[in-house]
Amino acid sequence: MNIRGKLIIIGGAVDKGSFTETNLDANVANNLNFFETGILKRILNESKNKIDSRIEVITTASKIPREIGPEYVKAFNYLGAKNVDVLHIEKREQATSQEVLDRVKAADVLIFTGGDQLRLTSILGGTEFHDLILDKYHNEDFIYAGTSAGAAAASNTMIYQGSSSEALLKGEVKITSGLGLIDGVIIDTHFVQRGRIGRLFQAVVGNPKVLGIGLGEDTGLLITNNEKMEAIGSGLVILVDGREIKDTNLTQVEMGQPISINHLVTHVMSKYDTFDLKTHKMNIQSSQYADELKMLSDD
Template sequence: MNIKGKLIIIGGAVDKGSFTETDLDKNVANNLNFFETGILKRILLEAKHKEQSRIEVITTASKIPKEIGPEYVKAFNYLGALNVDVMNIDKREMASQPDIIERLRAADVVIFTGGDQLRLTSILGGTAFHDILLDKYHNEDFIYAGTSAGAAAASNNMIYQGSSSEALLKGEVKITSGLGLIDGVVIDTHFVQRGRIGRLFQAVVGNPRTLGIGLGEDTGLLIKHNTEMEAIGSGLVILVDGREIKDTNLTQIELGQPISINHLVTHVMSIYDTFDLKTFKMTIKSSQYAENLTFTKEDIASERTVR
């Protein structure tokens, strides 16, 4: 199937330029790097009509939608996108209201905020909103962006619970169905900061065909055609590939017992690195083994100093 939409999944804590600060304008210089190269800017660059795109911020997952929604509106406005609004769908019946459906049909970009991914799927799953969202993603030049809960819910399999410290005890990680935009992966967020790699290990050992994706904060993946993944943002993406697992005790132990895994493959991606979901091949953008390396003035100066 040729997927026309784009998926942008973000690990949480997106640096929106510290809009909670009252002296934003005085500190703009500190935020310029984000505005120029950060994730929200990349969303606009990938959007159908760039800054003129119709953007809807979906705050369903959040318990503080009135606070978080305007944060995103301000951030996008600062980047030049003025056609931005907030949809707070907090009841299932709202997901079928004509005005909500009309706004979704008109949207070029939807961005799902953080919060509770189970709240997100339990409210939107199986509704008219959900059906149209999938149709637009499959058949239009459309972007689904999700941060934290919005990212975790994007895949067919969704982690919704699990202790980081006890993640490799059998049964500690809970998985249910997500929104189903992409299959064959399971996504975890706030990955590096909250030490959640064990959660992905358990998710993958239970079905080694599934690729585990761990997103650090202010870090994400741009996925095109549901196959081409590019790392964006300031941190790390961890991939857990279970296809070459040689052995495990998973089916021999009781609930709550430690899981053993032999030969689990991991990859670490940073900005501009790519990964192909068809071939499972990773390409490091700034590989030290590249044939045509580019050198900065600092590199040359450093070489001369050593010599």
């Protein structure tokens, strides 16, 4: 299936990515680290009408939506975007209102903020809003962008709870259905700062066909046609591929007991690296073997 939309999933921002300081211009070099190292700027560049694109910031996942929304508007405005607004959806009935649906229909970009991904799926899942974004993603030049919770909820399978320190104890990681824009992957965020690799290991060992994606802070993936993934931003993306697992004790141990896994394959991506979801092949943009590979291709 040819998917016209683009998916941009972001691991979350560290504190220096905040626009909450009152003296924005004086602190812009620090404040724009998250935004100008490629994430929000890339969203604008990839969008249908660039700085004229209609952008709606969806704050449903956040418990402080009135604070988070304006922060994104400031960031986009600083980067030249001219048509940005915040769409607060805090109850399921709001997700079926004609005003909300009309705004979503007109949007070129929806960006889903951080917070609690279970709020996203429980409030938006199965509504006309949900159906509309899936339709736009499949059939229009449209971008779904999500940071933190907004990223975790993008896939069909979603991690919604699990201790980082005890993630490799059986049963510690809780999984449910996400918004379903992309299948065959499971996404975890704030990956490096919060040490969540164990959560992804457990998610993958339980279903090795699913590719685990761990997004670091200030880091994202641009996914086109649900096939090609390109790393964007300043940090790391960890991929966990369980297809070659040789053995595990997952089904033998009791709940709460440690899990063993033999031969779990991982990849580490940084800016501009790409990964093909069909072939599971990774390309390192600045490979130390680039000259040799070029010679082979020329031959």
